[in-house]
Amino acid sequence: MSQVAATTEGLVAAYIGLLSLATFSIYTGSWSSLAKPPKVNGQKPNVDDDEDDEDNDEFDDRLSAADAYIFPIIGSVVLLGFYFLIKYFGTEIINYILGLYFTVAGIGSVWKSSLTILRYCMGTRWKAFSRYSFVLMKDSKNLSKVSFRIPSIVLFPVSAVPSAMYFWSTEAKKPALLTDILAMSFAHNALSLLRLDGFWTGCILLSGLFIYDIWWVFGTEVMVKVAVGLDAPMKILWPKSPYLSSDAGFAMLGLGDIVIPGTFVALALRYDLSRSGHRDYRRPFSKPYFTVAVVAYVVGLSTTMGVMHFFKAAQPALLYLSPACILSFIVTASIRGELKQAFEWTDSSSSLKITKSDEADSKDHEQPRSDGHADGVVKATAVESDKDSSVSRKEN
Structure with missing residues (x-):
């Protein structure tokens, strides 16, 4: 079926859709980048106090x-590599290999991001679920341990569905919905793991990729050829139709335009948490840098889309996003009289002190189990549940 021309209303709908998906990915990924609340007073947790295995990231x-x-x-090396692979081997074999890779990686990525969002929505109610632990021991020494709760197991096969459907799709182009699910999960997890050590590093990164994006988009055909040729979940898509019809094609946004500025936005959130004087992000805290950074990202991406729409040509998003993010930080820090302090700050897991309010808050967030039992522990290969006291053996 031939592609119809996109209307102005359809393009605006596509821009709003892409902007919403990108902002949502950055927002959730930024919160996932925060360190888990530490144990107070330097105490080592016992077996029953350990976090679930999926928390240990x-x-x-x-x-x-x-x-x-x-x-x-x-x-640049990676981009050129893809360009020459497409040029000399075609897109079919490259897309097949990438599809296979992203299918496998997507299962874990969708599972992890879904689990993170579910836990955030449930809050302390998450602790009401039974926790199961598999512990491999030699004599009295713990060699390995895996802990999980029931929703973790339920979500795993559900998370495999998008990847399986994506890989086995027989359409000429992979379904946009499946591509978006996988791409957003990759962006979410990338933001939770790829952490900048400070604002100097963030400014260097955004400035370098500012030049990179301009060169590869305006100076050559490489970026556009790779973006259009690769049918892989490395971009998010939205139909150019207010009715979500695919007849007019799709607008796209590369994951790099989400993850790269997103790392800077996530850094701003971690700095806000550092400024608050405590480490437990479950406590309300002021977020001026994070709020301004998110607004700057929205303005920068909106500007990109506006210029692209006006000139009818592809635009390097970082041409607008990099200055927007950097200037938002500098202006905010200057107005608050914290520019020198902010540039000197270094993000690390030990950069914050635990206050007494953290200890009290940690206790407030401890939710007693409704069944009156501790979590179950499984040793070696024996499965033990804290809800079946006739089978399980409790660890004291």
């Missing part, structure tokens, strides 16, 4: 200034 590594300097170089 906190890394001390941060993206440094040295990493930020070489990031555009690495990005």
